Amino acid sequence: MKTGREAATMWLRTITTLNWANLPNGTHELAQSVMLTGGTGAGKTTMLDAMQTLMTAGHQDLCTFNAGQDEAKGRSRLKKSRTLASYVLGCDDGPFARPEGAHAYIIGRFEPGPGEAGEPFTALAGFTARLVQDGGERIARTEDELFLVVGGEPLGLEDVTDSQTDEGRLGERLVVATKDLPAHLRFNYPDRPIEPAVSKTEYLQRLYGALCGLRSISESKARNAAKQFARFMVYKPIQHLDQFVREEILEPMDLSEQIEDVSELMQSIQRMRDEAARIKEGVGYLEAADGAARRTIETVADRELVRLEDAWREWRCVERRALMLGEEAERLEQSMQETEHEIRGLDAQLRQLGNRREALAQQSRGSEVVQQKLRLTNQQETQAANLDRAVARLKDGNQHRDRAYDALAPLAKEVDRPESWLPPAEGEPPDWQRLFSRAVQGDSWRGFALSDLIESQSYEALLDQESSVRAIEERYGRVAEAFAHHQEGIRRRYFECKDTLEGLKREAGEHEAAIEQIEQSGRVRYRPSTQRALELLSQNLPECEPRVLCDYIEVSDEHWQLAIEGLFGNRRFDIIVGERFEAAAIDLINRERRRVGPGVSIIQGKRARELAERPGREPKPDSIVHLMRFSDPVVEAVVRANFGDVVQVADSQALTQTPRGLTLEGNASSSLRMFVTRVEESDLVFGEGARRRSIEAKRRRLKEIEREEREAEVRMRSARLWNQALDSVQRPKLIEPFEEVIQEQMGLEETEQQLKALDLSGVEEILGEIDSLDQEIAAARERHGEAMGRRGEIRQERQTNADSRTAAGNKLRELTTRRDECREQIEAMRRINAEGGDWEGALARIAQSLDDTTRAIAVPPDQRLPQLYANLSSSVTHFNGCGLYDKRVALPRATSQASAIEAFRELTLVHREIGATLTSLRDHILAENHEQLEDASRRFNETFIRDVCLKMNNCINRGKDVLTTLNQELRRQTFGDEYYQFSWNWRSDYRRYAEFFERLAEPGQMMGNLLLFDEEGMSPEDEAIFDRLKGMLLDQDRNRGMKELRRLTDYREYRTYDIEKCFVHSERKPISLKTYGTGSGGQLETPSYIVRSAALATALGWSQGDTHLRFVMIDETFEKVDVSRSKEVIQYLTEVLGVQMVFALPDGRSGPLHDSVDMLIDVSKIPAPEGIGELKEKVYLQKSILNRERVEALFREERARARERVSYNLDLKFAEGLDEQAPVRRVNDGAV
Known part of the structure; x- marks a missing residue:
């Protein structure tokens, strides 16, 4: 039907398919309104997808195959999605009609209506596909594509096939390969321009340009037209008007590249800022290292000066001592000479006295009494000596007894405790408690004054102790025997307790040393x-x-x-x-x-x-x-x-399937x-926190060790008592020396009685002289012994003095060498680092203060140098950890005094390296970073304003312009006395961003009038918005930040939208469709098609130019809409807008719409006994031209007959119901 418009209307007059899915190859003429019907899976959508591919070039961003089905909305795990290649190879739920590969063609003939101006043309899309094996799966892949737009006479099957035999695939003709088709057409049509499009985009520009009567249109217009065409095909029920307008009406504006550019710039700026912060942090560490290095150098120098002063002071002290030793040697020499002279005099005197006594002894030899006295005197001396030896042995035995008592007394108390340890025994264990108590309690000699008794010669009292002595020796002997049998167990117990205690003390010492080292040096x-x-x-x-x-x-x-x-x-x-x-x-x-x-x-x-x-x-x-x-x-x-590749694993069960993993509990997996x-x-040891936890754990362990040590000391005390008793207790030898003492004392008393009985009256004078000489001789011998002792002492003192003088000389030579070495080291240090201190002044002060008690150089604390090294190492380590431009400072090594020169040289080099690095970072790199940061900030300012703010401001305004243009188009498309229009309002949470973009898009901002990083140049509101944008650009969760930025740069989200129903010849106020209707959504379907039509009309330029496309497709949309609304939409599109319409419906829903279409194409599948590739069925198309007036008359007649049948049946059932209810009513009445 014609619309009465003056401009030419382009329709798709014919569609030709060759090797497209399982459709029969051939050309199909199309009417204005065409309904595709058939069973599910018969191939209705396949025909629509052929037309869609022709109109969109099968572009992935524009074309959605099987658009009316669920697989277009979500991907099933079991059912494979349709693809262009699967259509070419005739895939039908797995099997392929052309598994060996194929060339497919879709040819569309576009012509204006009869009597209308406009140039007809043919659009052709050709594809080549093959099956490839990917693992165990067959995948259809497209290998070649061809797109043509050709004016003049239409092209058909005979133009894409050759007369050569194709093994029966297409009768007697061979399908021309897509790559060969341009040459094939040029050969057959030498006068027609055959120019394949170099890309899908160029093809769309030519196609939609030809539909507008032009050779080509812009890429954006072509893509928009194809997108609106494909979008119209897909049924999407209106759930939310805002969503409908944003997704179906307004085109998205992809600013992803701009956002990425801005994000990269922002990331770069942030990296520069972080780098500046790192540089400043590194400079701080270097400044701390510089101070630490300087103090360390001063301390090393002071320690060397202290060593020099110590060596010099010690040399002076040893020198004074050497002088004193020389004076003492002279005094000892004089004393030796005097002592030698005295000894020679005493020797002469003893010889004279000996001669005189010998003469007297010769005189007395003739007297029997004298001889008897001399014999008894000698016997008395022998007995006295024997008595002394016996007493010594008795005292020694008594000391053994005392030691045994001292060892057993505390051990006897120890074994009384129930938990006391006792030596293990193989047989019957001894009664230790009884053995100890009998020995200790039966020891009557404890506190016995044996020495006093012996000296007082109370031998009668001593004789009374004989029985006690025997009992004491026997009891201690039994204990000693018991110890001998259990010696190994007692020793083992002692050493085990000793090792345990020493191990605990050693462990405690290690922990204390480790804690001290960590606290002082910061290193583990x-x-x-x-x-x-x-x-x-x-x-x-x-x-x-x-x-x-x-x-x-x-x-x-x-x-x-x-x-x-x-x-x-x-x-x-x-x-x-x-x-x-x-x-x-x-x-x-x-x-x-x-x-x-x-x-x-x-x-x-x-x-x-x-x-x-x-x-x-x-x-x-x-x-x-x-x-x-x-x-x-x-x-x-x-x-x-x-x-x-070691991953964090939640639990041990998951660990069993993890190649390399680690759980929080410390279970790990690797190498199966x-x-x-x-x-x-x-x-x-990892990190400061680890060191802190290590110290805390060591302190806790120290407390545990203290407790264990107390317990071990208790065990050690018991083991020590047993071990001491084992060493101390032995059988005391008391009886034998005790009896000897009694015997010798009795003999001595008898000898004394015999001496007293001698009659010495006749020899008293000579004996008196002999006694007098004996006394003189004894006195002389005593003086001689004293002199000899003095001579020995003097000799010893002389030797000691000589040794001391030798040692002093050696020490002086050693100290001289050490002093000279110290001076040489200090001189070497001065040469290494002349500016390191007042070397000459320090040496002068040392020389002047040698005899003073006050030192010239203060002694640095012992812990100062290690702490300084630790501070220096810590600062250098922190700086190196910053990783600034591969700059590293060598870690200094805390060397011993023996290598002080090396330490000083290394410290000086480190100090100079620190200074050079500090200058480089602070004066050069940091300044350069500042300049780069300013430049990057300016570039970000320009890019952000140009690529984000300006574009966002333009998009926000363009969105409003698009809706305004659509409103103008909608005003021309009345639906009876009604028409529809869009309305919109700002979203409050977005409006601030829109105003921000608008302010920054003002002229001059990009030229530097506003710096986004200059907080003083922005209002607080803009600063807050920019801070939020910066947060998104710098979000560590990249996906989250970009997602939020994409939301903010989607101009469609800045407004809320509504569609209003307006009245042409009425003053009624427009009705908002957001609040209008029953809520079922059905009342929005008609407006949605009107709005979509307006969008399509705008995209295809219905109101512009002399020629335009009026052709739409709908895939099973009317299956979801009631019949009356479906007819309204069909009537509106075909009769009001004059659009050619092709839509698909299942058999069960298509009947009521027969009176609304011009052509019916029934699609069905029938068995194919001969088989088509891997398929057992083929698609059959039956086309019918409908006389809509006749079909509508038949529908009216059938509806009238149906109403009559229904009315008759209702009347009959009502009469029967009255007869059946009468008895019941009577029964009920009787009951009442």
Whole structure:
């Protein structure tokens, strides 16, 4: 039907398909209104998709196959989506009609209505597809495409086939390959321009340009026209008017690239700001390191000056002592001469006295009485000597008894305790308590004054103790025998308790030392082998800068600390050296392996860095690496290379299926095995938090050790008592010497009685002389002995003096050497760092103060230098951890005094390197960073305003313009006395952003009048909005930030929308469709098609130019709409708008619409006994031309007959119902 419009209306007159799905190959003419009907899956939508492919070039962003079905809205796991290639190969739920590959063509002939102006033309789309094997699945892939727009005579099947035999595929003709078709057409039509489109976009420009009577149109217009055409085909019930307008009417504006550019600029600026902050942080560390280095240099110099002053003062002290020793040697020489002279005089006197006594003895030899007295005197002397020896032996035995008593008395109390330890016994154990108590309580000699009794010669009282002595010796003897049988158990117990106690004390000392080291230096204690290796490398290969891996790792989540460090194990103490020294370092460790010890490893830093930089070696998203922070790039590379694929696992069950994983509890998996890996909290070393936890754990362990030590001391006290008793208790030898004492004393008394009985009256004079000479001789001998003793003492003093003088001389020479060495070291330090201090003044003060008690140089505290080294190392380590432009400062090594020159030289070099690095960072790099930051800020300002603010402001305004244009089109499309129009309002939460974009889009802002990072140049409202935008641009969750930015840059979201029903010849107010209707949504269907038609009319330019396309497709939309509204829409589109319409409906819904269409095409599937490829069915099309007036008359007649039948049946049923109810009513009446 014609619309009466003057412009030419282009319709799709014919559609030709070749190898398209399972449709029969051929050309199909189309009327103005065509209804495709048939059973589910018969192929109705396949025909529509052929037309859609022709109108959209099968463009992925424009074309939606099977648009009216559920698979267009969501992908099923079981059913495969239709694709262009699957259509070409004739796929039907898995099997293919053309599995060996095929060429397919869709040809559409567009012509104006009869008598209308306009140039007819043919559009052709050709495709080549093949099946490919992907694993165990066959996948259809498109290999070639061809698009043509050709004027003049129509093209048909004969134009895309050749007369050569095609193995019966198309009779006697062969389908021309898409790549060969242009040449084929040029050969057959040499006078017609055959120019294939180079792209789908160019084809759409030509197609929609030809539909408008032009050669081509712009890309945006062509894409918009194709999009609106395809969008009209898809049924989407209106759930929300806002959503309908945003998705169906307004075109989205993709600012993703602009947002990415702006985001990258913002990220770059933020990186520059972070870099500036890092530089400032590094400068702060360097300034702290500079101060620490300066103080350390001063302290090292002071310590050397102190060593010089100490050596000089000691030299002066030894010099004074050497002088005193010389004076003492002269005095001793004089004393020796005097003593020698005295000894010679006494020797002469003793010879004279001896001669005189010998003469008297010769005179007395003739007297029997004298001889008897001399014999008894000698016997008395012998008996006295024997008595002394017996008394000594008795006293010794008594001392053994005392020691046994002292050892057994506390042990007897110890064994009384119920929990007391007793030696294990193989047989019947002795009654220790009875043995000890009998020995201790029966010891009557405890406190016995034996010495007094012997000296008083009370031998009668001593004789009374004989029975006690025997009992005491016997009891202690039994105890000694019992100890001898249990010696091994007692010793073992003692040494076990001793080892336990010493181990606890040693452990406590180690913990205290570790706590002190961590608190003073901030560094953990390494393993002994690691410490020895560090010292070895520092001494022999100092330029390799050895350091330990654990000092550069920190665990960010303390809950994972124990598990992660347990997984690392001893690898925490791997040593890092400079890449050039790795081979030399491991060779040195190998040579000195006996000295260093086992378990020392050198990290392959260069290889680790290369592995970390390889593509695809990034740690997994849930890797434990993300739980750690690193202050050294080599350490980070090593950890990433070794542990990047170790993932965090929730529990042990999940761990069983994890190649490399770690649970919070410390269970791990690797190499097809699972294992437990943890460390004690006191052994933690990763990071400051670990050191703090380590100290706390060590302190807790110290408290436990103190408790265990108290318990061990109790056990040790008991074991010590048993061990002391084992050493002290033996059988005391008392009886034998006791009897000898009694016997000798009795003989001595008898000899004295015999001496008293002698008659010495005749020899008294000579005996008196002899006694007098004996007294003189004894006195002389005493003086002689004293002189000899003095001579020995003087000789000893002389030897001591000589040794002291020799030692003093040696010491002086040693101190002289040491003093000279100190001066040489100080001179070397002065040459290394002349500006390091007042060297000459310090030396002068030292020389002047040698005899004073006040020192010239103050002695630095012992802990000062280690603390300064720790502060310097900490500052340098923190700076190196910043990783600023590959700038690193070598870590200083705290060397001993023996290498003070090396330490001073290294400190000076480090100090100078710190100064140079500080100057470079502060005066050059930081300034350059500031300039780059300003430049990047200006570029961001321009880009953000140009690519975001201006475009957003234009889009927001253009959205309003689009709706205004559509309202103009809608005003021309009346539906009876009604028409529809759009209305819109701002969304309050978006309006502030729109105003922000509008203000920044004002002229001049992009030229630098406003700097977005200059907070003073923005209002508080704009600053708040810009801060929110910055937060999105810098969001660490990239997806979240970009999602929010895409929402804010979707101009369609800035307004709320409504469609209003207006009245042409009435003053009634427009009715909002948001609040109008029953809520079922049906009343929105007619307006939705009117609005969609207006959108399509705008896209296709119905109100512009002389020629335009009036052709739409609808896929099973009317299945979801009631019949009356379906007819209204069909009538509106075909009769009011003059649109050619092709739509599809299932059989069950198509009957009532037969009177509304001009053509009916019934699509069905029938068996194909011969088979078509892998298929057993083929599609059959039956086309019918309908006389709408005759069909409508038949429908009226049938409806009249149906009403008569229904009326008759209702009357009959009503009469029967009255007859059936009468008896019941009577029964009820009777009951009442």
